[in-house]
Amino acid sequence: xxxxxxxxxxxxxxxxxxxxxxxxxxxxxxxxxxxxxxxxxxxxxxxxxxxxxxxxxxxxxxxxxxxxxxxxxxxxxxxxxxxxxxxxxxxxxxxxxxxxxxxxxxxxxxxxxxx
Amino acid sequence: xxxxxxxxxxxxxxxxxxxxxxxxxxxxxxxxxxxxxxxxxxxxxxxxxxxxxxxxxxxxxxxxxxxxxxxxxxxxxxxxxxxxxxxxxxxxxxxxxxxxxxxxxxxxxxxxxxxxx
Numbered sequence: 001x002x003x004x005x006x007x008x009x010x011x012x013x014x015x016x017x018x019x020x021x022x023x024x025x026x027x028x029x030x031x032x033x034x035x036x037x038x039x040x041x042x043x044x045x046x047x048x049x050x051x052x053x054x055x056x057x058x059x060x061x062x063x064x065x066x067x068x069x070x071x072x073x074x075x076x077x078x079x080x081x082x083x084x085x086x087x088x089x090x091x092x093x094x095x096x097x098x099x100x101x102x103x104x105x106x107x108x109x110x111x112x113x114x115x
Numbered sequence: 116x117x118x119x120x121x122x123x124x125x126x127x128x129x130x131x132x133x134x135x136x137x138x139x140x141x142x143x144x145x146x147x148x149x150x151x152x153x154x155x156x157x158x159x160x161x162x163x164x165x166x167x168x169x170x171x172x173x174x175x176x177x178x179x180x181x182x183x184x185x186x187x188x189x190x191x192x193x194x195x196x197x198x199x200x201x202x203x204x205x206x207x208x209x210x211x212x213x214x215x216x217x218x219x220x221x222x223x224x225x226x227x228x229x230x231x232x
Contacts, residue, residue: 004157032218034220036223041225042225043119043206043223043224043225043226044158044206044208044223045223046220046221046222049218049220051218090157090158092157094218095160102148102150102160102163102171102174103148103150103158103160103208103221104160105157105158105159106157107155107156107157108155108156108157
């Protein structure tokens with residue numbers, strides 16, 4: 001069965017510092033991996049995805065993620081955090097089988113960026 | 116352009132009442148998904164449509180949950196005889212790709228927050 005784990009409930013970072021939000025996955029087959037961000041009272045917004053190719057994927061708002069097959073990880077990173085990056089971040093893997101690819105989400109990680 | 120819209124944004128129901136939640140996907144999007152997001156959790160899959168066909172309803176938690184998309188665009192998620200455990204945010208997402216387009220991202224609406232008293 002496919003699954004995603006986000007080991008940190010919350011990540012605290014000072015503005016201007018680099019940030020990392022961790023994600024590990026378990027799939028049978030090639031993983032299709034996604035990161036979404038959720039602001040209060042708003043839906044999930046797509047940040048980036050890994051399908052194939054380069055292990056470093058660049059996405060919206062200066063975010064990037066590194067796919068590591070041997071460690072089954074897909075950590076989200078940003079070189080310099082902004083206060084406005086404070087939000088809830090979800091890692092997801094695309095399912096297999098008859099669902100035609102529903103997303104399987106982690107529990108989410110709350111990112112807090114302090115000035 | 117217009118994104119995915121959902122209505123109502125907030126719904127309060129008394130236990131035992133029926134509710135209907137609406138989703139307007141992005142125009143032209145073939146695939147439509149419903150997810151349930153409990154407080155402090157990630158979204159969980161409920162059901163999937165490709166055009167008007169409901170291809171997967173394996174995530175629906177009980178037979179009180181019913182979804183339809185009769186003309187292949189707007190979708191309605193109906194919950195009969197609501198229970199307190201149904202309280203959650205219900206998210207709708209759409210995607211351009213037909214079945215097999217697993218590489219395509221899904222676009223989410225703002226959700227409907229359902230509170231069952």
